[in-house]
Structures are given as C-alpha cells and as structure tokens.
Amino acid sequence: MNDLDAISYYLGIEVRQGKKALTLGQSTYASKLLERSGMAKCKAWVTLMEERLKLTKVSTAAKVDATLYQSIIGSLRYLVYTRPDIAFVVGYVSHFMEDSREDHWAAVKRLLRYVKGTVDQGIVFPKTDxxxxxxxxxxxxxxxxxxxxxxxxxxxxxxxxxxxxxxxxxxx
Incomplete structure (x- = not known):
C-alpha cells in the first residue's frame, strides 16, 4: 500500500489543507464555466440577483438556446457543492430549464457576474476540538x-x- 500524501484535488474540487483549516473550492471550475458561458471578461457583480425578482414560466420574452441554458445551469448546480451562497438562485433559475427565455437568461448572467467576483470563495472547515x-x-x-x-x-x-x-x- 502506498501513501499518496494529502489530497489536493478531487472531482473538480480543490482541497487546501492548512494548519488551522481545511478549505474546499472550485475556482478553476468556476473560471472554466465563465469561459464556456462567454462571461469570462464580464464585469463582476456584488449581488446574486435583483431584489424582489419574480420570473414566470409564461414569459413573453424571446427564447434562448435551451442547450446552453441547461448546460450552464447544470454546471452551476455542481458549483453549489462548494458555494452554498448561490444555491437559492441556482434552484430558482432551474425552474425554467424546460422553456428558457431572455429574462431567465438575464438572471443567470447576473449570477455568473456574481461568481466572477467571488471565484476564489469556497467552504472553510476550521480545525477544532x-x-x-x-x-x-x-x-x-x-x-x-x-x-x-x-x-x-x-x-x-x-x-x-x-x-x-x-x-x-x-x-x-
């Protein structure tokens, strides 16, 4: 049996083990997601979504590419594993994967701008008694x-x- 040292990367999740904490993050994955969605050079945003945003399935806005929308939402769902701060918005925009429209895509783009500004965030597990x-x-x-x-x-x-x-x- 071989000792493979401490884990540093597992299934797209970066693991950093320090003396005081264990940190899980997906900054590389988030950056690739931003590139794939065409938002790599976008302006970062400090909020996840508009205040009191109400989206509906019976929107009259133009349709968007369903495959791209579903792919980005699926990737965001994977990002939620180390970014619980985006879980609510990802769940909310997931309701519109069946018939995605421009207003739904605008909410996803806003979320991606937030991810751009917080790409290095993750979960920290401090070492405790x-x-x-x-x-x-x-x-x-x-x-x-x-x-x-x-x-x-x-x-x-x-x-x-x-x-x-x-x-x-x-x-x-």
Missing part, C-alpha cells in the same frame, strides 16, 4: 410565493462550529 461542537440550524419558507403554481419555497442553513466554553457549560 471535536468535543466542543455546536449545531445551529436556521430555516425559512416563502408560503405560496411561486408565481406559476403558488408553491412554497423553503430553505435550511446548518452550521457545525466550535462552541464557546461558557455556552457548553450552561447546557451540560
């Missing part, structure tokens, strides 16, 4: 907020982090 971990869960739901079918959208955010000693002592 495992006996002091705290699980925190947040959830939210948009009741019947979907324009086309009055469906609800929900989301969950889960943190597993080092707990302060004073917090632990209060609940033991």
């Amino acid at each position: 495992r006996s002091r971990l705290q699980l925190t869960v947040f959830s939210d739901v948009d009741m019947a907020g979907h324009i086309d079918g009055q469906r609800s959208t929900s989301g969950v955010l889960i943190f597993l982090e080092s707990a302060p000693i004073s917090w632990l002592s209060a609940y033991r």
